[in-house]
Amino acid sequence: MASYKLLLLPGDGIGPEVAGGMEVVLGALKETGLATFETETDLVGGCALDAHGSPLSDETLARARAADAILLGAVGGPKWAGVAYENRPEAGLLRLRKDLELFANLRPAICYPALADASALKRELVEGLDIMIVRELTGGVYFGEPKEITTLPDGSKRAVDTQVYTTGEIERIAHVAFDLAAKRSGRVASAEKHNVMKSGVLWKEVVTKVHAEHYAQIELEHVLADNCAMQLVRRPKQFDVLVTDNLFGDVLSDLAAMLTGSLGMLPSASLGAVDDSGVRRALYEPCHGSAPDIAGQDKANPIAMIGSLTMCLRYSFGLGEAADALDGAVMDALASGARTADIAGEGTNPMGTRAMANAVADAL
Amino acid sequence: MASYKLLLLPGDGIGPEVAGGMEVVLGALKETGLATFETETDLVGGCALDAHGSPLSDETLARARAADAILLGAVGGPKWAGVAYENRPEAGLLRLRKDLELFANLRPAICYPALADASALKRELVEGLDIMIVRELTGGVYFGEPKEITTLPDGSKRAVDTQVYTTGEIERIAHVAFDLAAKRSGRVASAEKHNVMKSGVLWKEVVTKVHAEHYAQIELEHVLADNCAMQLVRRPKQFDVLVTDNLFGDVLSDLAAMLTGSLGMLPSASLGAVDDSGVRRALYEPCHGSAPDIAGQDKANPIAMIGSLTMCLRYSFGLGEAADALDGAVMDALASGARTADIAGEGTNPMGTRAMANAVADAL
Numbered sequence: 001m002a003s004y005k006l007l008l009l010p011g012d013g014i015g016p017e018v019a020g021g022m023e024v025v026l027g028a029l030k031e032t033g034l035a036t037f038e039t040e041t042d043l044v045g046g047c048a049l050d051a052h053g054s055p056l057s058d059e060t061l062a063r064a065r066a067a068d069a070i071l072l073g074a075v076g077g078p079k080w081a082g083v084a085y086e087n088r089p090e091a092g093l094l095r096l097r098k099d100l101e102l103f104a105n106l107r108p109a110i111c112y113p114a115l116a117d118a119s120a121l122k123r124e125l126v127e128g129l130d131i132m133i134v135r136e137l138t139g140g141v142y143f144g145e146p147k148e149i150t151t152l153p154d155g156s157k158r159a160v161d162t163q164v165y166t167t168g169e170i171e172r173i174a175h176v177a178f179d180l181a182a183k184r185s186g187r188v189a190s191a192e193k194h195n196v197m198k199s200g201v202l203w204k205e206v207v208t209k210v211h212a213e214h215y216a217q218i219e220l221e222h223v224l225a226d227n228c229a230m231q232l233v234r235r236p237k238q239f240d241v242l243v244t245d246n247l248f249g250d251v252l253s254d255l256a257a258m259l260t261g262s263l264g265m266l267p268s269a270s271l272g273a274v275d276d277s278g279v280r281r282a283l284y285e286p287c288h289g290s291a292p293d294i295a296g297q298d299k300a301n302p303i304a305m306i307g308s309l310t311m312c313l314r315y316s317f318g319l320g321e322a323a324d325a326l327d328g329a330v331m332d333a334l335a336s337g338a339r340t341a342d343i344a345g346e347g348t349n350p351m352g353t354r355a356m357a358n359a360v361a362d363a364l
Numbered sequence: 365m366a367s368y369k370l371l372l373l374p375g376d377g378i379g380p381e382v383a384g385g386m387e388v389v390l391g392a393l394k395e396t397g398l399a400t401f402e403t404e405t406d407l408v409g410g411c412a413l414d415a416h417g418s419p420l421s422d423e424t425l426a427r428a429r430a431a432d433a434i435l436l437g438a439v440g441g442p443k444w445a446g447v448a449y450e451n452r453p454e455a456g457l458l459r460l461r462k463d464l465e466l467f468a469n470l471r472p473a474i475c476y477p478a479l480a481d482a483s484a485l486k487r488e489l490v491e492g493l494d495i496m497i498v499r500e501l502t503g504g505v506y507f508g509e510p511k512e513i514t515t516l517p518d519g520s521k522r523a524v525d526t527q528v529y530t531t532g533e534i535e536r537i538a539h540v541a542f543d544l545a546a547k548r549s550g551r552v553a554s555a556e557k558h559n560v561m562k563s564g565v566l567w568k569e570v571v572t573k574v575h576a577e578h579y580a581q582i583e584l585e586h587v588l589a590d591n592c593a594m595q596l597v598r599r600p601k602q603f604d605v606l607v608t609d610n611l612f613g614d615v616l617s618d619l620a621a622m623l624t625g626s627l628g629m630l631p632s633a634s635l636g637a638v639d640d641s642g643v644r645r646a647l648y649e650p651c652h653g654s655a656p657d658i659a660g661q662d663k664a665n666p667i668a669m670i671g672s673l674t675m676c677l678r679y680s681f682g683l684g685e686a687a688d689a690l691d692g693a694v695m696d697a698l699a700s701g702a703r704t705a706d707i708a709g710e711g712t713n714p715m716g717t718r719a720m721a722n723a724v725a726d727a728l
């Protein structure tokens with residue numbers, strides 16, 4: 001049986017707790033004999049800044065390159081609100097994404113039946129919801145240059161960010177979206193603002209072309225990003241795969257995640273291209289952030305982090321059987337009534353991070 | 365009694381119908397003696413392109429400058445999907461905003477009690493909702509240069525949009541937000557992505573400074589734009605005044621409007637600075653778009669357009685009494701059961717655009 005090298009980057013806030021929960025499950029997974037892993041743990045974000053003076057050291061980056069996959073908890077928190085822009089915890093995560101060229105961010109927004117009532121939306125609108133958001137992750141306004149603040153002659157300031165997209169960047173993310181759709185319901189919606197942005201014009205043009213040339217059997221719809229936000233609220237189940245740029249993807253994927261009522265349950269994958277040695281670089285992380293308000297209290301829900309491991313098994317290692325088993329264990333734990341505070345109904349007694357992880361491990 | 369010069373720009377799609385409905389109400393308003401208006405009607409958007417080869421002619425722009433206020437219906441539609449970028453209907457609206465320097469876009473998101481059940485959200489989350497979104501409208505990625513698509517040596521393309529904000533642009537929109545909050549609940553939330561964008565860093569810095577120097581009594585909260593989208597869904601009533609940039613404002617205001625379940629009821633105001641002669645340039649328009657699918661069928665809800673007139677009375681002319689009367693008339697019409705198709709419950713018999721406008725005029 002193959003053994004995979006995982007780099008664990010628990011990070012800040014609730015990151016270490018949920019990563020700890022995931023390690024419990026990883027241990028159980030080894031015992032089942034379904035897969036084995038060597039793990040290494042390192043720092044990213046605010047804790048890395050505190051320890052090394054940088055939110056991602058060159059050594060950690062080298063380890064990330066050498067790993068078969070990376071599992072990240074979360075970065076950031078109010079403790080680092082005052083640090084210089086290039087040293088903020090988020091810069092560590094952004095450097096990982098950019099340097100490993102993890103251009104395809106997959107964010108499933110799934111409404112778990114047991115939790116449909118936790119949604120702000122009416123049950124019938126979200127029950128059975130299963131959207132896959134495909135967000136471009138290494139381009140757009142996140143990385144375009146110039147990105148700077150300059151001082152004008154009168155002493156006031158001028159800030160600039162630059163949204164840049166090339167044909168190639170749009171093509172490769174479009175392929176990811178269409179390939180996923182082919183395995184799902186066969187529908188893709190592409191969101192941009194071509195009525196205002198030149199990058200939106202190119203985005204729409206390239207997605208249309210990739211579709212016509214390679215995926216005629218897939219249904220493609222173009223939707224303006226503002227309208228997309230509305231439609232996600234009005235009738236979310238109209239969407240299956242939703243592909244969009246880095247910034248719109250940031251907002252729309254958080255919106256979609258919140259619709260499900262299961263934010264603490266949603267994982268994500270950030271995938272790169274397959275390199276010469278046949279390895280696809282990949283980083284997996286929960287959608288929730290570092291939640292500093294509940295950090296260190298054994299309250300966080302580890303399921304999103306465990307789900308990130310499931311995605312890792314599936315996308316990085318093709319271990320469909322192990323992934324299914326893990327998915328099933330989460331379902332079983334939920335069905336047996338295991339609930340952390342974020343998903344516990346009123347009047348019920350929630351369990352802690354560790355207990356929830358144990359419940360999943362036991363179910364496995 | 366003063367007489368005001370209004371420029372009506374009905375535009376495309378359902379624009380002419382809802383503008384027609386508003387004119388009925390304008391007639392009734394004259395009869396009450398509460399205010400009188402001279403109106404002039406002109407073209408903008410697709411219809412202007414068809415007639416003059418430009419979505420906003422220089423003559424129309426000159427008329428817009430000369431008017432005391434502008435009332436616009438909607439622009440755009442599939443008919444013009446193929447026209448050149450600089451001639452698309454939206455360019456007419458964007459030119460109006462930019463040339464008249466209408467930098468402050470006020471978009472109320474109000475949930476009308478009678479319509480709370482039309483929201484996708486659970487009733488208790490939206491009942492009584494009353495958010496005022498203050499969107500910067502003449503800066504950011506909408507207008508920054510370079511904004512272009514270039515061809516690279518290998519024949520592929522590169523698209524660029526530029527997000528630019530200066531201290532002065534942020535200061536003036538911050539003042540609008542804080543001044544509004546002072547007359548409301550005294551709370552402002554400011555949304556940006558300072559963790560990724562330099563314009564977000566400057567935005568946060570300037571809003572913080574304006575607050576500290578002039579509005580210490582107002583409560584200010586900074587929220588990341590992605591989190592803001594989540595919070596709008598999770599617990600929308602936590603917000604009162606929400607100030608944000610042009611692009612985030614586009615997405616977040618549409619999202620907030622959809623939450624209310626009353627999209628066809630929501631007006632907006634786009635205000636400029638007060639010029640040397642004491643006039644504040646202003647354009648009022650409904651939040652809904654041109655809705656080409658129902659255009660010309662006497663189905664559209666004219667209340668958002670009528671509400672835009674109400675905002676005009678209040679913000680441009682200080683006619684609080686007339687504005688209150690008009691608001692009251694809309695409430696009375698709704699209370700008496702008047703409903704267009706978009707807000708009619710199941711099994712009820714909706715009325716048309718014109719009938720709804722008449723119902724409001726009669727109530728007046």
Ligand SMILES: CC(C)[C@H](C(=O)O)[C@@H](O)C(=O)O
Nearest residue numbers: 076090093094250559560590
């Ligand atoms: C932490 C932050 C830089 C990041 C982003 O904006 O991409 C986060 O919001 C996300 O969506 O992963």
Ligand SMILES: CC(C)[C@H](C(=O)O)[C@@H](O)C(=O)O
Nearest residue numbers: 195196226440454457458614
């Ligand atoms: C029509 C379009 C250019 C416009 C915008 O993006 O600003 C619209 O969506 C709006 O919000 O008024």
